[in-house]
Amino acid sequence: MSRLLQHIFGRLPIGWLQLRRKPGRFAAALTGVAFANVLVLVQLGIMNSMSVAAVKPYGFFEADIMISAEDANTLTEGGNVARQWMLQALADPDVAHGMGLFVGNVPWDRSGTDINLTTFGIDFSQPYFVSAHLQEDLTRLQVQNSVMIDRQARGLPRDEAAGIGPASPMSFEARDRTLTAVSTLSGGGGFGGDGYMLVSDQTFLSLFPGRSSAAPDHVLLRLRAGANVEATLDRLRASISEEGLRIRAYAVAEAEDLEHQKTRRPTGVVFGFGVLVGVLVGLVVIFQVLTTDVAEHLREYATLKAMGYNAPFFLGIVIEEAMVLGLLGFLPGLAAGTGILVFMAHVTALPFALTPLMVATVLAGTILFAILSGVVATRRLWFANPMDLL
């Protein structure tokens, strides 16, 4: 380590030697930095889980345009869309296919455990509306009451889910009907349900007798190859006369859903606040660690200043310490934070996880703030006469 830092900084690695000299304090400083990182990483992981969970169902489908009711802020909420608008859209020369998407919540009492399955009803005869990995077993949904069930649903044992297949279907009771799971999909628990289920629109309507085939929750459209999405959207907005219908690109609908979950839903606001608190507490801890360290060595720095060493030299020492503390504190922080998230994911079946970008951002932020803290802590040194500090 000494050689590496000497090579990097081209001088004695004073920062590292200072830290190493008092192992107890060094360990305490690293613990502080690690704790700060755990706080931020866990909060980010929780925040990220909401984003992942919110957009997860969008990944089940393939579409270019989605038509939704005015109050349909997310995929799973809002009013219905009259089927006639799908037919109207199909009159557009660039619209190749249209499908009504039905959404409802199916509670399953599994041996005393309530499992709420967010259920999508689709037209199994149009496989191009579902993602490629779901297409293989799609035709099996044509048998009434057949379903594809979420093998990662909260409350469904993994080994039991793994055994589900066309040759070994699993039957269960829900909404007074016997449903047969003939295949599985990969979803996972979200904040609005314990998992997902895919059924044919006919099965959906039998599960929800109050719903009508003429009024799906959303209309999905596929365009002809090479069609301009924006131009098609403009034409559809002009030709569909119902005021307030949301006619959006599918990707835009997904992004707006996520934004709504983050900024309008209490969970999103709470998680965002959690990240903010985590970052603030983390910053305070790192600032405290660096300022304490600099204060401990201020007299030694003053001696070096008296010998003719100048501000860039001390800045170099602070950067060196910040790098060592930031990096060595980050690694256990990352390990502990990841461990906590894995545990939480196991318990809740929520997709708690960190992205590489988050990890890199927290590492860079830790080192950067550690440097800033060190610079602030050494500001006395810049301007004071050495004898004022000796």
Add this chain to the structure above:
Amino acid sequence: MEGPSFPDPVIDVAGLNHWFGSEETQRHVLRDLGFRLPRGGLTALIGASGSGKSTLLTILGGLRAVQHGSVRLLGEELNGVTPSKLSELRRRFGFIFQGHNLHGSLTARQNVMMGVKVKPNIADDLARDAAAHALELLGLGDRLDELPANLSGGQNQRVAVARALVGNPEIVLADEPTAALDRDSAMQVVCLLKRLGATRGTTTLLVTHDSRILERADAVLRLEDGSLLS
């Protein structure tokens, strides 16, 4: 070896006054001092405790700002000097503190190396060898890799002397450098300072109460209540 060329006198002080505190608590610690020290000499600065010796020494070393008067070192005026110029000047001094003020995380050799590496473009190997040589000269050749905590007070003081001298300073300012040393070590340091004055033109001003050093000094400055007596 020919010494560096700079104007005589090396230290030129005129009308120097210094105060501590402010308003009612203000104390006048240096009163209208004026003196000149030539190149290569060893001058002892003596006086009772609280007479202003250390304050004068730290002002000359650029460790305190000049409040009033003129202090010219190596031809440069310290009053109003810029921070960058002051750093540059400090690299040309060797300052031996009353307490050794060694860096506790660095070994004896590393501490002394800091006295060399403060000058630009000095290779690590050269600094390491110079530090080892300086410590050997002061009888610490076998303690190169010891931390200050593992050395005695006298040994640490000798490390501090080595650190101050290893960079071939043009001026050495020393605040009781031999106070923690036994007789032989103290004489060793004084002889070294005298030799540097003779061979390299190093000018030394040192605060001392040691009569043995006074006997070997080229000149003596006596401070009393902040005023110069001789």
